[in-house]
Amino acid sequence: MNRGLHRYTLLLAGATFFLIIAGALVTSHDAGLATSDWPLSNGQFFPKMVGNLFWEHGHRLVATTVGLLTIGLVLFLLIKEKRAWVRRLGLVALLGVIAQGLLGGLTVKLNLPLVVSAAHATLAQIFFCTTVSLAVFTSRSWTESRPTLEEQGSLAVRYVCLAAAVTIFLQLIIGATLRHSATWDKPLPTDLLLIHIGGAIAVTLLLATAAFMILRRHASETFLTRPAQLALSLLVAQLFLGIAAYMTRVASPNDPQPLNPMVGITVAHVACGALVFATTIVLTLRTFKVLRPSGLHQLSGRIAELTTT
Amino acid sequence: MFMKQTKVLLVLTLALSLLALASACGPKTEAPGPGDNTSSTAKKFAAKGNEGTITGVVSFTGTPPAPKKIATDADPACGQKNPNLATEDTVVKDGKLANALVYVKEGTLADGSKIGDWGFDTPTTEAELDQDGCHYKPHVSAVMVNQKIKIVNSDPTQHNIHFTPKNNPDWNQSQPNGAAPLSHSFARSEILVPVKCNQHPWMKAYVGVLKHPFFAVSGEDGTFTIKGVPPGTYTVVAWHEGGATGTEKPMQVTVAANGSAKADFAFGEAATASGNPSLQMMPALEFPMMGQH
Numbered sequence: 262m263n264r265g266l267h268r269y270t271l272l273l274a275g276a277t278f279f280l281i282i283a284g285a286l287v288t289s290h291d292a293g294l295a296t297s298d299w300p301l302s303n304g305q306f307f308p309k310m311v312g313n314l315f316w317e318h319g320h321r322l323v324a325t326t327v328g329l330l331t332i333g334l335v336l337f338l339l340i341k342e343k344r345a346w347v348r349r350l351g352l353v354a355l356l357g358v359i360a361q362g363l364l365g366g367l368t369v370k371l372n373l374p375l376v377v378s379a380a381h382a383t384l385a386q387i388f389f390c391t392t393v394s395l396a397v398f399t400s401r402s403w404t405e406s407r408p409t410l411e412e413q414g415s416l417a418v419r420y421v422c423l424a425a426a427v428t429i430f431l432q433l434i435i436g437a438t439l440r441h442s443a444t445w446d447k448p449l450p451t452d453l454l455l456i457h458i459g460g461a462i463a464v465t466l467l468l469a470t471a472a473f474m475i476l477r478r479h480a481s482e483t484f485l486t487r488p489a490q491l492a493l494s495l496l497v498a499q500l501f502l503g504i505a506a507y508m509t510r511v512a513s514p515n516d517p518q519p520l521n522p523m524v525g526i527t528v529a530h531v532a533c534g535a536l537v538f539a540t541t542i543v544l545t546l547r548t549f550k551v552l553r554p555s556g557l558h559q560l561s562g563r564i565a566e567l568t569t570t
Numbered sequence: 571m572f573m574k575q576t577k578v579l580l581v582l583t584l585a586l587s588l589l590a591l592a593s594a595c596g597p598k599t600e601a602p603g604p605g606d607n608t609s610s611t612a613k614k615f616a617a618k619g620n621e622g623t624i625t626g627v628v629s630f631t632g633t634p635p636a637p638k639k640i641a642t643d644a645d646p647a648c649g650q651k652n653p654n655l656a657t658e659d660t661v662v663k664d665g666k667l668a669n670a671l672v673y674v675k676e677g678t679l680a681d682g683s684k685i686g687d688w689g690f691d692t693p694t695t696e697a698e699l700d701q702d703g704c705h706y707k708p709h710v711s712a713v714m715v716n717q718k719i720k721i722v723n724s725d726p727t728q729h730n731i732h733f734t735p736k737n738n739p740d741w742n743q744s745q746p747n748g749a750a751p752l753s754h755s756f757a758r759s760e761i762l763v764p765v766k767c768n769q770h771p772w773m774k775a776y777v778g779v780l781k782h783p784f785f786a787v788s789g790e791d792g793t794f795t796i797k798g799v800p801p802g803t804y805t806v807v808a809w810h811e812g813g814a815t816g817t818e819k820p821m822q823v824t825v826a827a828n829g830s831a832k833a834d835f836a837f838g839e840a841a842t843a844s845g846n847p848s849l850q851m852m853p854a855l856e857f858p859m860m861g862q863h
Contacts, residue, residue: 312645312769518772
């Protein structure tokens, strides 16, 4: 384990989180088309950043920084990282950030089609979780030897965590689509809104189940309980932010321009959603690292094998 | 496994690169819409000299919503040039409503032909849309299909002009201060095309695109005049912004040869259309105007 490399991955993950906030500010201000150019803004690398161009060009500058940091990460991994699969994951991150930049350019050149904008927002979350995963894999808590624990009970915690992570990812796609379906001065589409609310219920049920299972079954294992507690806390905050975002967003079409608290709350909702996803990914990775199928699970797996053959 | 993912992402990256290049370099064409009478096959309308006019007043009943002050902190140039910048969605003076588009929606000429069957020459004069004081002048306007709109930036700051039509291609163009005027036109008729500036999100305007020249926008005193209308019976509509899609008020109007028909409209609380006794009232109807993207 290289401490410098781990700190660098934390820096990249932090920068990516800031980039997600910058991107959410662009959407909440309806600033995505403040310039019709890409990659330059009004033909310049450093345009006068007034009006909504501040948000759009600021987002591009932060994105450029994250891109450069990712190139640095790949080089860092090539030099310092012995595990080939971690080096490859770094390469995946680099390709992801390139694809993300191109998607950003594409959505500007095509005047923000819903599919491309939603894909851009979704890939942002995937890239963020890749950087968080790299931070996990390069951490001491991951690389040091750790005793494995047996799954308890009939329902495996690992798979509940995995189900929660997948459901959160789907919820993020729905949320991204909802946000890009209507600008601040238009009402949100009711069908998508209802699907997003349904997704929030599903995420709450799955993540709360996973967290409570860990807190009850593995209370002394801080390697698992810390991310579980954090995920649960963030989930509660996210639910309140979701309600607040809806209330302010319903009122925003009556405003003369995008205003706070709508801008601040909707951006916080996006940012908190990214943190819930990232924390759940960390939790899921850790459960798969330390939890092993119990004798009961092995037996039931064997029975399943026998019944299918 | 990661090698496979890497390959998939590499292919995705290449595909996106090609798409980005194609979108940046590809020609942008606009096809005329179905039913638009701009083709050479439509019967060409020729004035016979017995055309009349439709005149009227657009009123607002009740208390109009107060204009909302706009914060220009994000671009001080706007506040310096236009310190009293406020919303313009309902401009009422002495009970008269400005910025209502009044147009002939459909109808039958005295010879029995439909107005929609005729083709009309596109004016060679350009309509003008100015960005002055970080708001659009005019706020509501109308042009004919394929008529050019000259877009001017009179401000000491940069703008982007973004038409967000439903029946025509979306169009967004940056226009720095001091830049030459831009030009744009629409190949298909549309009531109405919203215009916005993504740099200054309070900036909004509407442009109606019609197949014929029988339209007018109410002035500050609420009055309007539509000239050169051939004798016949028409559905005349007054449109005003508000809510998500705007509001339409239709009315039946008969124009006699060399005559002048009157059509008064009213918006606001418990508003109804009113006019001379020959006018037949029709129920107001909502219609989808703005697409969401």
